[in-house]
Each structure stands twice: as C-alpha cells, then as structure tokens.
Amino acid sequence: xxxxxxxxxxxxxxxxxxxxxxxxxxxxxxxxxxxxxxxxxxxxxxxxxxxxxxxxxxxxxxxxxxxxxxxxxxxxxxxxxxxxxxxxxxxxxxxxxxxxxxxxxxxxxxxxxxxxxxxxxxxxxxxxxxxxxxxxxxxxxxxxxxxxxxxxxxxxxxxxxxxxxxxxxxxxxxxxxxxxxxxxxxxxxxxxxxxxxxxxxxxxxxxxxxxxxxxxxxxxxxxxxxxxxxxxxxxxxxxxxxxxxxxxxxxxxxxxxxxxxx
Amino acid sequence: xxxxxxxxxxxxxxxxxxxxxxxxxxxxxxxxxxxxxxxxxxxxxxxxxxxxxxxxxxxxxxxxxxxxxxxxxxxxxxxxxxxxxxxxxxxxxxxxxxxxxxxxxxxxxxxxxxxxxxxxxxxxxxxxxxxxxxxxxxxxxxxxxxxxxxxxxxxxxxxxxxxxxxxxxxxxxxxxxxxxxxxxxxxxxxxxxxxxxxxxxxxxxxxxxxxxxxxxxxxxxxxxxxxxxxxxxxxxxxxxxxxxxxxxxxxxxxxxxxxxxxxxxxxxxxxxxxxxxxxxxxxxxxxxxxxxxxxxxxxxxxxxxxxxxxxxxxxxxxxxxxxxxxxxxxxxxxxxxxxxxxxxxxxxxxxxxxxxxxxxxxxxxxxx
Numbered sequence: 001x002x003x004x005x006x007x008x009x010x011x012x013x014x015x016x017x018x019x020x021x022x023x024x025x026x027x028x029x030x031x032x033x034x035x036x037x038x039x040x041x042x043x044x045x046x047x048x049x050x051x052x053x054x055x056x057x058x059x060x061x062x063x064x065x066x067x068x069x070x071x072x073x074x075x076x077x078x079x080x081x082x083x084x085x086x087x088x089x090x091x092x093x094x095x096x097x098x099x100x101x102x103x104x105x106x107x108x109x110x111x112x113x114x115x116x117x118x119x120x121x122x123x124x125x126x127x128x129x130x131x132x133x134x135x136x137x138x139x140x141x142x143x144x145x146x147x148x149x150x151x152x153x154x155x156x157x158x159x160x161x162x163x164x165x166x167x168x169x170x171x172x173x174x175x176x177x178x179x180x181x182x183x184x185x186x187x188x189x190x191x192x193x194x195x196x197x198x199x200x201x202x203x204x205x206x207x208x209x210x211x212x213x214x215x216x217x218x219x220x221x222x223x224x225x226x227x228x229x230x231x232x233x234x235x236x237x238x239x240x241x242x243x244x245x246x247x248x249x250x251x252x253x254x255x256x257x258x259x260x261x262x
Numbered sequence: 263x264x265x266x267x268x269x270x271x272x273x274x275x276x277x278x279x280x281x282x283x284x285x286x287x288x289x290x291x292x293x294x295x296x297x298x299x300x301x302x303x304x305x306x307x308x309x310x311x312x313x314x315x316x317x318x319x320x321x322x323x324x325x326x327x328x329x330x331x332x333x334x335x336x337x338x339x340x341x342x343x344x345x346x347x348x349x350x351x352x353x354x355x356x357x358x359x360x361x362x363x364x365x366x367x368x369x370x371x372x373x374x375x376x377x378x379x380x381x382x383x384x385x386x387x388x389x390x391x392x393x394x395x396x397x398x399x400x401x402x403x404x405x406x407x408x409x410x411x412x413x414x415x416x417x418x419x420x421x422x423x424x425x426x427x428x429x430x431x432x433x434x435x436x437x438x439x440x441x442x443x444x445x446x447x448x449x450x451x452x453x454x455x456x457x458x459x460x461x462x463x464x465x466x467x468x469x470x471x472x473x474x475x476x477x478x479x480x481x482x483x484x485x486x487x488x489x490x491x492x493x494x495x496x497x498x499x500x501x502x503x504x505x506x507x508x509x510x511x512x513x514x515x516x517x518x519x520x521x522x523x524x525x526x527x528x529x530x531x532x533x534x535x536x537x538x539x540x541x542x543x544x545x546x547x548x549x550x551x552x553x554x555x556x557x558x559x560x561x562x563x564x565x566x567x568x569x570x571x572x573x574x575x576x577x578x579x580x581x582x583x584x585x586x587x588x589x590x591x592x593x594x595x596x597x598x599x600x601x602x603x604x605x606x607x608x609x610x611x612x613x614x615x616x617x618x619x620x621x622x623x624x625x626x627x628x629x630x
Contacts, residue, residue: 025331025333026327026330026331026332026333027331027332027333027621028331028332028333028619028620028621029616029621030621049630050625050626050627050628050630051623051625051626052625053384053414053624053625056382056624056625077627077630078630079513083630086630087630090630106512106513107512107513108508108512108513108514108515108516108554109508109509109512109553109554110554111554162328162329163328164328211328211331214331214332215327215328215331215332
C-alpha cells in the first residue's frame with residue numbers, strides 16, 4: 001500500500017509519512033531492528049536512555065538504529081518529574097536530539113503513568129525547547145494540562161504497557177481525539193494490527209507499537225503487518241467511513257411525519 | 263504494619279494438608295485466571311501442579327515475553343570480604359570454619375573492578391560476610407564510590423542494616439539491595455543462626471522494607487531452598503514477601519531469587535532436596551503469581567539447567583562468577599563462600615543467551 005504524500009503528520013517541524021512509531025525494547029537481538037524499521041516503514045523509533053551505553057564498543061542499541069529514523073528517546077525508569085527532566089537533558093547532551101517521550105512511572109506492577117508528574121516534566125522540558133511527547137492515561141484533564149504545558153502530542157495508552165490487550169480505552173481516546181488539538185498517538189497495549197487499524201480509523205494521529213512486534217514470532221513480518229494496518233486505518237479515516245446502519249429500515253417518520261411531504 | 267503481620271495470618275494454615283488436597287482441576291482453574299491470590303499461588307506449588315508443568319510453562323513464558331521481552335540482564339558478584347561474626351550452620355563463611363579471611367583494599371578493589379569492567383558488565387553486586395565491625399558501612403560506602411566509576415548500577419548483598427545506613431549507601435552510589443531471609447520459619451531460623459547479629463530474625467525480616475523506605479530502586483528477596491523440610495513453605499512465604507513489598511512500595515522494583523543449597527565448607531546437610539522439577543515449578547508459580555517481579559538465577563545452578571530456565575521467567579543472571587574475595591583476578595579459592603555450578607565467562611554466557619533467542623542486556627540503569 002502506498003503512503004498518501006498529502007497526509008503528512010507534522011510534529012516538532014518534522015514531516016512524517018509513516019504514522020507507525022516503533023520501539024527498541026524486548027527484542028531477542030537488536031540486530032533485527034533495521035529490518036523491522038524497513039518492513040514497517042516506521043520513521044520514528046523510541047529508545048530508553050537507561051539502556052543506552054554511549055561508551056560501549058558493541059552491544060549498544062544505538063548502533064542498530066538506521067540513520068534516517070527520527071529518534072525518540074524516552075525517560076523509562078523515571079519515578080518523578082525531576083528524574084524525567086534529568087534523563088531528557090542527558091539524552092540531548094548525548095546527541096539524541098530534542099525529541100523526548102516522557103515516561104514517569106512509579107508503579108512497577110502495572111507500569112501506569114503518573115499524569116501529574118508527567119505534566120510537570122512536560123512544562124519544564126517544553127520551555128527548554130524539547131519536542132515533548134508525553135505518555136499518559138487517556139484522561140481529558142491530563143491532556144488539557146499537557147496542551148497548556150507545551151506538549152507536541154499526547155500519547156494515551158490503549159491498555160497497560162506490554163499487555164497486548166488492545167484498545168481498551170477506546171471511548172476515552174475518542175474523547176481526546178475530539179477535544180484535543182494536538183496529535184493523539186495511541187501508545188501501549190496494542191497487541192494486534194487490527195487494533196492499531198481501529199485506532200487509526202477513529203482518527204488517532206499515529207500508533208506506537210513495541211511489544212506486539214518485538215515479542216512476535218517473526219518481528220519483521222509483524223512490523224510489516226502493523227505498517228499496513230496503520231496505513232489502512234488512516235486511509236479509512238480520510239475516506240470517511242459510511243454511517244453504520246442500525247439494522248432496521250423504516251420508511252415512515254414517526255417523529256417528523258407531521259411536517260408533511262416537502 | 264510490617265510483613266510479620268502478613269506472615270502471622272498463615273500461622274494456623276496446615277500447609278501440607280492444603281497442598282495434598284489440591285486436585286488437577288484446581289490447578290487448571292488457577293491457570294485460567296488473570297490475577298492470583300496467595301492461595302492460588304500455593305495451589306501452583308502443590309504436587310498436583312507438578313504434573314502440569316508444561317501448561318504452567320506456557321503461561322509463564324507468555325507473561326514473561328510481554329513484561330520483559332526476550333532479554334536477560336547480566337551482572338556479577340564481587341566479594342569485598344569474607345570476615346564473619348555469625349555461625350550460620352549452612353554457610354562456608356561461618357566464623358567457626360577455618361578458612362582464610364581477607365578484605366579487599368582500595369587498590370585491590372580497583373584491580374578487580376577493572377577486570378570485571380573489561381568484560382563489558384555494567385551491573386555489579388557487592389558482597390561481604392556479616393561482620394559490621396570489620397566490613398563497616400563506611401567501608402562498603404567507599405567501595406561503592408570507587409565502583410561507581412566503572413559500573414552503572416551497584417547492588418549490595420551484605421548484613422541487615424538500618425534505614426539510615428541504607429540511605430548512606432544510596433548516597434554513595436548503591437541502588438539495589440539483595441537480602442535473603444534464608445528461612446521464614448522463626449524457630450528453624452534461630453536454630454540455624456546460633457550466634458552473631460544475624461540471629462535477630464525480626465531485624466532481618468524487615469530489612470527489605472527498610473531498603474524500600476530508604477529509596478533503593480531494586481530490592482531482591484529470597485530464601486535458601488533446602489533449609490526447610492517442606493520446600494513449599496519458604497517458597498510460599500518468599501512469594502508473599504515479594505507481593506507485600508510490591509504492594510506497599512510500587513515505585514521499587516522487587517525481585518526474587520531461588521537459591522538452592524550448594525556444597526560448602528562445613529558438615530551441614532540440607533533438610534530437603536529441592537529437585538530440578540521443584541525448582542522449575544517454583545519459578546513458574548512465581549512468574550504466574552507475581553507477573554512483573556524480577557527473577558534472578560545465580561550460578562548455584564548448573565549451565566544446562568540455567569539455559570533451559572531462560573524462557574520460563576528469568577530476568578537476571580550472573581556471569582563470570584567467583585565467590586572468592588579477589589576471585590576476579592586470582593585463582594585462589596581458599597576464601598570462597600561456596601562452589602559455583604556454572605563457571606561460564608561473560609562472553610560464554612552471552613553466546614548461551616543468544617543461542618536461546620534472547621538478548622543479553624549489560625546496562626539497564628545508571629544514576630541520572
């Protein structure tokens with residue numbers, strides 16, 4: 001399927017033709033990352049700075065990220081806003097650029113994000129010129145705070161990280177898509193291409209998928225499947241899905257019949 | 263409320279009777295659930311569940327892949343000293359054992375650190391015997407400061423400390439605490455620890471919690487399997503301990519180890535033999551009960567078994583191991599705590615992990 005070149009997603013001044021963001025964690029070998037980037041068509045890849053060893057001659061995940069990818073370092077491991085800010089600044093100092101995905105998590109069981117601390121970190125980093133993509137619960141109030149804090153996008157979870165349970169927060173994500181002016185990028189929980197497609201059909205700006213690709217039997221083939229699904233979902237959204245019938249057809253107009261024939 | 267109150271809830275539980283009463287259908291029901299209660303966890307430790315290990319393994323593998331991916335974090339232990347004031351009857355460092363006692367100087371530690379760092383490892387676990395007057399908190403702190411120049415994450419496995427002492431070490435670069443209760447059976451504990459500061463059961467039981475309070479990023483608990491006559495007893499309470507800590511300290515990464523007794527200097531014989539099947543069953547039950555808790559497997563286990571355990575829920579493994587003081591730069595084994603079963607180098611472990619389709623991870627944290 002060809003990408004629609006008139007439908008670029010612009011974030012932080014960067015124009016993206018692919019709306020699938022990918023990750024670098026959980027792979028059996030990092031050497032597969034270039035192949036996943038190629039098969040999925042993804043142009044944005046997130047990497048946990050905690051995992052990066054800039055001094056390592058080998059075994060450094062950064063060596064496997066193709067040059068054309070937009071790097072999205074993340075603050076995995078941060079337990080509060082201060083730690084997230086420090087990690088972001090170190091990422092920039094290490095040459096990882098200005099994009100930062102904020103993850104502030106102080107619950108190791110469910111890995112659910114802390115909205116308050118995330119908003120605080122977003123405000124600080126946006127003021128320092130970072131392109132901030134915060135990972136949050138699908139919550140309208142948090143999303144509004146992030147808009148005010150200067151975020152470049154909002155990344156609500158579809159389900160808990162690594163759960164592969166799908167778009168469980170669908171109704172809340174729909175509210176964000178309707179109400180928030182920033183791109184809504186569904187991040188976490190998507191386990192199958194059909195679920196990513198569903199998010200895109202709803203009007204999500206993009207999806208970030210890591211576990212479902214990295215833990216698949218064939219990550220390269222699964223990356224391709226997600227790339228196709230995200231493109232299909234976006235195309236369906238742009239084509240404006242026809243109204244869904246209620247299942248009954250009725251020629252009469254019990255509520256407006258009094259108006260007579262026009 | 264501390265963990266002792268949680269433990270006391272099970273005082274009247276007839277564990278042997280409960281385990282014997284479990285039927286295969288009970289195990290199937292537990293395996294079909296998303297979340298497990300402590301009783302469900304105990305069900306998975308039953309003889310009935312031992313006959314259903316493949317079904318448990320499939321579920322544990324699925325959970326592990328989704329939570330941790332195909333990765334194994336590597337670390338190595340570094341013994342700073344083997345002076346000890348205790349008489350733990352099962353331990354090679356027992357003060358009554360006539361072994362050579364030593365403690366690394368700063369210069370010797372630097373040489374050890376350089377040798378380990380040359381293997382690429384970034385996470386290290388430092389150990390001492392239980393001799394607070396000899397291996398003081400200040401000594402351990404100065405070692406941590408020195409080691410932080412070489413390693414991105416430093417954990418300690420030393421004697422039980424106060425919260426302030428843990429905080430002192432955190433300020434000097436320590437971010438992880440490993441401390442085993444050895445056995446949760448108080449009477450047996452006192453029998454096994456006839457002399458020395460370690461005899462204080464309650465002080466040791468609450469040590470992991472003090473570590474969490476002090477701000478440790480990771481806290482690793484465990485029991486020494488083989489001390490109890492019924493292995494499920496300590497296995498069960500270790501799981502409960504991890505669950506208690508995870509619930510109370512969600513910001514701390516909790517992990518479990520499953521050390522089995524190994525040959526050592528001294529004549530103590532295990533009270534029970536934990537077979538490979540038992541060990542596998544325990545690990546699977548832990549993974550299914552405590553989905554996001556780390557599981558550490560040391561070189562107490564032999565290479566072939568360690569390789570087969572990788573897909574079943576292991577998150578962390580040691581490599582290039584010696585239990586002797588200064589053992590990373592010397593072949594002298596006269597100071598060692600116990601004999602290891604998997605002598606593979608870091609490079610050999612990496613190849614073994616990769617052969618299983620997993621990725622060896624050297625760095626997963628640094629002080630930001």
